[in-house]
Amino acid sequence: MLSDKLKKTIRSCHEKLAAQLTDYRNRPSQNFLVAEIAKTLAGEYHNTQHICVIEAGTGTGKSLAYLLGALPLALAKKKKLVISTATVALQEQLISKELPFVQAHSGLSFTFDLVKGRQRYICVHKLLNVFAEEAQLSFMPTLSSPLNNEEKASLQQLQQAYSDKKWSGDRDIWPKPISDKVWSLIVCDKHACQRQLKSHQHCPFHLARNKIAQVDVLVINHAVLLADLELGGGKILPEPEDTFYVIDEAHHLPQVTRDFSSAAATIKGTIEWADKLLKFSGKLANTIVAQKAIGQNFKLNDALNETTKQLKHVRDMLDNAEYEYNSDEHFRFNHGQIPELLQQRAKDIADATQDTLRSLTKMHEALSSDVADGDVKTTVADPLLIESGQYIQRLETLQKLWYSYAEKGQSMPHARWIKRLEYKNHHDYLLCDCPIEVGYYLKDQLWQKCAGAILCSATLSALGTFDHFAFASGLANEPGVRFIKAPSPFEYEQQALLHIPKTDVEPTHPDFSQYLIKALPSYLDKKGANLVLFASYWQMEQVAKGLRAKGWSLLIQGESSREALLTLHKNKVDNNQGSILFGTQSLSEGLDLPGKYLENLIITKIPFAVPTSPVEEAQAEFIESKGGNPFLSITVPEAAKKLVQSCGRLLRKETDFGRITILDRRLVSKRYGQAMLDSLPPFKRQID
Template identity: 50%
Template sequence: MLSPSVKKDIRCSYENLKAQLQNFVPRKAQNYLVAELAKTLAGEYNPKRRILVAEAGTGIGKSMAYLMGSIPFALNNNKKVVISTATVALQEQLIEKDLPLFRRIIPKEFSFVLAKGRQRYCCGEKLAGAASAEGHGQQALFEKKPKKSDIDLVNDMYEAYKKGKWDGDRDAWPKTIPDSVWMSIISDKHTCHSGLHAHRGCPFAKAREFLDKADVVVANHSLLMADLELGGGVILPEPEQALYMIDEAHHLPIVARDFSAASASLIGAASWLEKLNQSASKLANAGDIKRSSRFLDALQTGIQVLIPGLRAVREMLKSLPLNADGIYRFEDGELPESLVNEAKELQKAVKKAHQSQAKMHDLVSERVKDGEISARLADPLLAESAFFLQRMENLEKVWTLMAQPNATKGAPLARWIQQCPERENDLVVHVSPLEIGWRLDQLLWSRAAGVSLMSATLRALNSFSYFCRQVGLDENDGTRFLALPSPFDYQENALLVVPSLPYEPQQDGFTNMLPDVLMEYLEGQTSSLVLFSSYWQMNQVADKMRAQIKKNGWHLHIQGEASRTAILDAHRRCCKEGKVSVLFGTGSFSEGLDLPGNQLTNLIITKIPFAVPTSPVEEAHAEYIERKGGNPFLQISVPEASKKLIQSAGRLLRKEDDSGRVVLLDRRVVTRRYGKALLDALPPFKRVIDHL
């Protein structure tokens, strides 16, 4: 049950919010969401399943709702709140606006911090070494010989770091740091950790101190998955002590799947293994050759199996027929027996080599810690070793997954090879899971103190079923589900038009027809966004329309012709100055684009956003569903299209007093059986559907 103190803190926060905000409008849906979240976290619905899945329509104010529902509960129950987002924009909104506001209105004090992965911080010791006079001997850490400008940049960063004017955060440096420079000073878990005295004051170690003390941690989905894959509680708070507020949750399945995937080249890996073989004796000597000789022997033995093994696999695979994209996918994830045998041998060899190198690395670290060898001598060796250790970890993951037999239950792994873009004679081996729900359940749902998954679009075709399958939840497993509609008056303020047209998008004449149709629906409008299915189609249409648009005195802004920020700023300026402005964009403009008021009153969607399964993972997933007797189009393509269509239509109304029109130029919502379900899943616009 919710304790009286939690209820009191929530009520007090709400009253203070009303007093703080001018023109405050109470929202029933927001209040309901706060209450349902707090009750779910308190275990009132199910003490063993404190999970809430909530679709909260635009305008509800879901970020303030989950802050109000989770932070008072966490502070009163000695828990931490972890907020995970998919976009930098939402992170910035939370850190710069929402959390500072909430801190002003809640009766109890709390602290919050933005969490970043280790790779966003430099290592103080590496930076000092790279900047020192003799430190140009650390050029081994640069993949290429550093330019004078690179050395000057490193020196500038070191001076700023030493004087406390820079905290070692890559994002806080005023100019872009080239990757080649950053990789030479980046913090890594093998050389830059608090176990080594000299590294206890490194930027990431200091950042971890803030993280450990903070009551609320803001992260992104990738960092969340990285922490969970490490066992949880390594970077972020431990799952058992954390309440996870997963915002933009519709992105989580893809992030989780990609995080569990792995890839490595064959000839490229053999090449760096040769370099490791040559430099391994230096590491062994630094770690005391008497103690490390057996690990050196084991490492070199493993490498002597790996290099010819990887080259043999390259010979074995080079005759496979690659498609136009340079890809060959193994059907149903099944490998030929000869490749399975090679994979098993490679997995054993890389595991042995990895463990041996890690032991040698640890011996050097111990000698530094005990003062038997100077950090100045050891750091370059440890940095080089860490570089190889990270590659070795990845190589072990690839060949472990390649050697793993397909499970008798559930989806197989997708496995494919691809022509290496850097080396013509090389192939890259890829492995990816198709379904990630079981892994999320294992790492998160079954361990967390509480979870809320929220987004404006979680349902597909008015159902949570598709999302549940993706993330490993069940509508009957005790999880709480909410679908809260937007407070906007769609009937009064928005119109959905589906015009009568001679062609449907899959027909040859559709693209040629678009310029004339678009001119008709742009006429008389001041601020329009046209969403296309592809860059190719958008550019084809733009080329045919430019002259007419210019002749009309309208301003055309096309995605890709400048940065996203520059294009949107130009559009906003036109709207402010009363000029007619037209935006052309593709799928990425259908989400996260905020154009309130007169910045968008006319939204044209050229086609239902069906994704063609072109990636090997998508093809493998479709193949798996077909093999089980399912229909991949109805089970994957239509639900995905439904979500994307809702997101696209959601660009129109951003505030309660916004108004405008959505024009859908795809007749399939009328002519196909699935069309009605797609239409009914959209917000309740007033409809004008022209029948042929």
């Protein structure tokens, strides 16, 4: 229960923060959220399940609400507060603005820090020794070709900057992009860059991790959260049962979870690096002091030879199979069901890969122990640990893929497909696996373990309900889980007009692009700030070409970076020139153009996704097999959320105003369209 003392603390914090905000306005919706978050985490609604799902639109002040609602409770109950986001922009806002403000003025005493995955940091030993070990680098699985002069110069700059203490080793802080090829040589990895080895104890990742235990509030991204869950929880982050989680931008969580649970590997490419591993393992065994390494190497060789033998069988099988690949060179197995012969090969490969992984891991650990004991010099061991670590990572992915293809211990549906790869002198096959549903994973690994969780976003409901998100995230029918829509502070009827004009051509008609070229000029404001959103790059480019031929000046997504485009757009508006910005769906989320920078929003058509990816096809197939309708179950709800996001670009503050025009009559002519229309904010409407 929420004690009177905690209630008083929360009220006091809120009052102190309000006093520091010059433009502060009392928002009933924000007050409501603070109370609901605090009561949920305090267990007022359920004894064990302390979870709340919140849809809170722009202007609600949800970040301040969850800090006020969760932080005093976390401090009082000695729990960690972990805030997970999907975008770097929100992380930066929390770290540089929201948390420092609360820390300075709330009266609460707490610490906070940003937690990144290890792949964002260098391994110091790798960086400082990358040229000394260049002879060994040619054998490393990550390096496809020798370094060119530009790449060598980049590494030298990084070395010098780190040595001069002008760079901390964080990839995101380096002022220029670091190529993936260069970064792969110096990046921290869990197998080679180990804290217990003296030469790695001062690597930036380990220094950052050392601070976690002392920090009260941790800001992370969804990928770090999933990485911790994959390890069982409490390995990177605090233990789930000792943690209150805030999952901001929660609508991304199911997709990030799916991506994290996927696996893919080539056939011929795997055979090639398996052959390199055979040669490398002998070198590794000879370096290890303990004699038992020789026995492990024999086991590794036997298992790896079996893996290679079975992979060659699969290669020959696929070469002779009469699979019908589509235009993207994909062949998807219907219902994820693998042919019996391939499944048997998969079982053999999964078992052999597991044996290989077990032996290599033991050898890797043995060499790490030799270094820690001083029996093997670091300069000798580190190149071997780096290389064996990369082989271990590849084996883990390989084992995950073939374990799934063997359908061992699986009860949930998976999408499985092959992509045919054509090269200049040869071809290969990429085998892929992805779970269709991931809610059960989040339920088992996070929701049922954590001390409490708040999931929030501006778009979590679809067509008036949370059903779609609840199922995808594993929260459907869970006891005690509360779903809340926070009322918006905007007065939509006074601030915006939603116009659906009559159109001469249906959005599905081949002539729709030509219609847009003809019709758009009558809806554009030459002197104002315009954003036109398209459902596809192809159509955007066709319309842009047609309008430019008529003399229109346009800013087109993809012709410059996002930042450069927005700067140009704002400069034109500031100089009273008017601006017309063309973009696709990626500009409908996270784009903030307040006030005069956007007063006229045009949406050309409902943003329906075309289910062309193997995962989307498999998902639709699975729903059909259960007697459902994929269009109504997936496509419409997803499009409805995207439409809400698109419309959300117009009003960013309570003082904003403007016009939204949607050139898609299906919103009024189709039954699902009416449901979409009803899910939009209550703008003043003009339907011709």
